[in-house]
Amino acid sequence: MTRRIVITGMGVISSIGQNVAEFRRNLFEGRGGLGALTFPYRGAEVKFPAAPVVDFKIESWIDPKKASLLDRFAQFAVAAALDALKDSGLELTPETAERTAVITGAGVGGQNTLEESYHKLLDPGASGRIHPLTIPRLMVNAGSSHISMATGIVGPGFTVASACASAVHAMGVTLHMLRSGFIDAAITGGAESCLTFGTLRSWEALRVMAPDVCRPFSRDRAGMVIGEGAAMFVLETLENAKARGATIHAEFAGFGMSSDAKDLTTPDARGAARAVANCLKDAGWNPEDVDYVNAHGTGTRINDLTETAVIKKIFGEHSKKTPISASKSLFGHALGAAGALEMLATVLAIKDDLAPPTINYLGPDPECDLDYVPNAARPMTIDKALNNSFAFGGLNAVVAVKKADTALAR
Amino acid sequence: MSQFDEIVNIVAQKAQIDRSKLTREASLVDLQVSSLDMVDVIFTLEDKYGVELPFNANTNAGDFKTLGDLIDMVEKQLATTQAKAAT
Numbered sequence: 001m002t003r004r005i006v007i008t009g010m011g012v013i014s015s016i017g018q019n020v021a022e023f024r025r026n027l028f029e030g031r032g033g034l035g036a037l038t039f040p041y042r043g044a045e046v047k048f049p050a051a052p053v054v055d056f057k058i059e060s061w062i063d064p065k066k067a068s069l070l071d072r073f074a075q076f077a078v079a080a081a082l083d084a085l086k087d088s089g090l091e092l093t094p095e096t097a098e099r100t101a102v103i104t105g106a107g108v109g110g111q112n113t114l115e116e117s118y119h120k121l122l123d124p125g126a127s128g129r130i131h132p133l134t135i136p137r138l139m140v141n142a143g144s145s146h147i148s149m150a151t152g153i154v155g156p157g158f159t160v161a162s163a164c165a166s167a168v169h170a171m172g173v174t175l176h177m178l179r180s181g182f183i184d185a186a187i188t189g190g191a192e193s194c195l196t197f198g199t200l201r202s203w204e205a206l207r208v209m210a211p212d213v214c215r216p217f218s219r220d221r222a223g224m225v226i227g228e229g230a231a232m233f234v235l236e237t238l239e240n241a242k243a244r245g246a247t248i249h250a251e252f253a254g255f256g257m258s259s260d261a262k263d264l265t266t267p268d269a270r271g272a273a274r275a276v277a278n279c280l281k282d283a284g285w286n287p288e289d290v291d292y293v294n295a296h297g298t299g300t301r302i303n304d305l306t307e308t309a310v311i312k313k314i315f316g317e318h319s320k321k322t323p324i325s326a327s328k329s330l331f332g333h334a335l336g337a338a339g340a341l342e343m344l345a346t347v348l349a350i351k352d353d354l355a356p357p358t359i360n361y362l363g364p365d366p367e368c369d370l371d372y373v374p375n376a377a378r379p380m381t382i383d384k385a386l387n388n389s390f391a392f393g394g395l396n397a398v399v400a401v402k403k404a405d406t407a408l409a410r
Numbered sequence: 411m412s413q414f415d416e417i418v419n420i421v422a423q424k425a426q427i428d429r430s431k432l433t434r435e436a437s438l439v440d441l442q443v444s445s446l447d448m449v450d451v452i453f454t455l456e457d458k459y460g461v462e463l464p465f466n467a468n469t470n471a472g473d474f475k476t477l478g479d480l481i482d483m484v485e486k487q488l489a490t491t492q493a494k495a496a497t
Contacts, residue, residue: 207449207467223468265446301468302445 005178006404009090009187009234011083013076015051015227015331019083021081024348028377030357031321033329034213034225039197048200049212050229051332053193060287062150064405065121069111069133070146076337077191078150085151088187088234088303092152101156101183102147103174104232105166107336108199110138115196142190147232155183161336164197164296165391166190167231168339171396174235181197184240190340191230200226200324206265208300214333215360216297216382217304217368218324224298227332231340248404250347251385254283260394267390269313275396276314276386283382283400288318292355292385294346295372298333305367307388312370323380325349329359339389343399346387350403353381417455417481424451435477441477451480461487 010020015033018024026033037050051369053076058067061248063081070078081102092100117134120126141159148157156177167190174188203209203226210223241248256278261272280287295307304326312319312400327345345356354377360375383403390396411419414434422429423448432441438448445467452465463483465474474480 205449205453207452207465209466210468211466221468222466263444263446266444299468 003179003181004238004299005175005235005252006238006241007233007249007252007347008236008241008321009084009088009233010249010344011080011087011330012230012341013053013056013080014230014231014334014341018056020087020344023344026353027327027330027345027348027356028352030330030359030375030377032359033227034332037195037200041197046197048204049210049225051225052193052195060081069137070136071113071142071193073106073110073112073145073191073193074137075190076106076140076193076228077232078095078146080189080230080232081147081187082150084189084232084234086147086185090234090236096184097152097154099155101174101177102144102153102155103156103158103186104144104147104159105160105168105170105336105340106140106143107161107163107166107192107304108194109140109193111196111199115185115198136334138311143156147187151187153187155261161203162395162397163388163393164333164335165395166336166339166396167343168387168389169198169234169257169395170396170400171340171343171399172257175252175255178235178237179351185234185236187232187234188342188371189232189343190337191229192335192337193228194335195226195228209308210299213360214299214329215362215374216295216299216329216358217308217365218361220367221299221301221304221365225332227334228337229327229331229341230337231344233340233343235376236304250350250404252399253402254279254285255281255398256282257397260396261344262394264394265392267303268308268394269309271394272306272388272390272396273313275398276310279386279398279400280314285387285400287315289382289384290315290322290386291382292349293322293324293325294342294349294385294387295324296388296390297328297358299326299328303390307390308368308370311386319370322409323355323378325356326358327356329361339397342387342389343401346385346401350382350385350401354379355382367409413485414481416458417484420454420458421477423449430460432477434476434481436477438474438476438480452468455484458490459484459492463487
């Protein structure tokens with residue numbers, strides 16, 4: 001029989017909260033973390049909409065002397081992982097540490113470090129000297145490595161990179177490793193921090209950024225706003241969790257993925273629909289079993305109409321009765337962390353029987369005509385939910401989450 | 411070479427479209443210019459003429475419907491830039 005996998009720990013660093021309680025409050029009250037960042041450039045100031053994590057203090061989590069070894073994205077990863085581990089109450093012994101994994105997602109890695117280094121190297125009048133820790137700070141696997149070192153987990157450890165779907169791919173791979181008996185527990189999720197001048201300018205060059213706020217599925221939506229942060233989860237077998245009397249937040253019921261094999265940036269409805277269908281099949285659910293969907297919902301014209309078409313194709317008539325929310329309206333698009341932040345939103349929706357809102361919604365778009373839970377959270381029974389991530393490069397990943405059986409949820 | 415020909419050449423090369431199809435009235439949607447090709451075309455035109463072309467892929471329906479719209483926008487921005495330089 002397939003091993004059932006449950007979520008027993010959750011941690012978060014985001015623009016709407018640096019712990020789960022704060023994240024939950026802002027998520028359901030619809031208080032977004034979108035703002036703006038200003039950079040000096042050639043004698044002027046350049047301003048970008050963004051959803052930054054404000055007043056993050058790594059010294060609350062690790063020895064301040066070690067903090068300089070970590071790029072900001074890895075700092076987020078470690079903080080969220082330690083928060084999740086504490087929440088889970090999981091105590092690692094030398095034996096269990098070998099059967100526990102760290103598998104996290106990141107889209108780009110240490111972009112803050114890379115950009116700072118290039119300034120020191122290339123700016124007129126700069127020192128031209130590169131810090132010796134530049135490479136270990138910027139490597140894309142640094143988040144997983146530092147979580148392993150901070151927790152003493154010595155089982156499998158690696159990082160999954162698939163742009164905006166990195167975290168969901170990481171969580172899905174972890175689910176299958178747990179099910180197969182390869183490991184018994186894991187820390188998984190995603191972390192990202194690339195709100196640098198160079199990165200924001202590069203996103204701007206793609207001509208897909210909103211000039212003000214992200215309003216997914218809404219009329220007059222004008223694109224994305226980039227965010228940052230991390231969300232991490234402790235996953236373990238149901239057997240393990242029951243044996244140690246752990247609190248079960250939700251059951252991780254399924255995972256599906258697919259590739260479009262079409263276009264680098266334009267999503268393909270057929271590819272995304274295959275990922276959703278594969279996820280439903282993996283979870284053993286019918287489309288009409290799904291109570292709620294946390295969408296990829298980036299706020300671009302093409303993503304939102306494609307995702308709407310995908311949901312209609314898979315759910316048929318049931319699509320009209322299924323509330324869908326886009327949490328990027330609240331905390332922006334955190335790229336490699338996005339799927340993990342949205343997984344947290346999904347688990348909280350299930351735990352609280354409350355669909356989080358899609359904020360900044362102005363009204364229906366003729367091409368996006370489903371129920372997007374506009375602007376206010378909605379109480380409803382949520383037993384089964386999906387969380388979509390569709391990455392640049394046409395790589396799609398979808399997870400299925402289920403309410404913990406009443407007898408198990410303590 | 412006229413500005414029209416220059417712009418048409420850029421679109422033909424970047425989007426790999428037969429030059430004979432590139433008339434002023436040709437619709438960019440009908441020509442199947444992909445969003446990435448469009449961004450590349452805009453970037454190349456901005457570089458070549460030293461102008462900024464307002465374009466957001468999310469709202470592009472209203473901005474450049476035809477090749478003629480794109481050419482007009484380049485000319486308009488070029489005139490604005492030159493007028494600024496003259497003052």
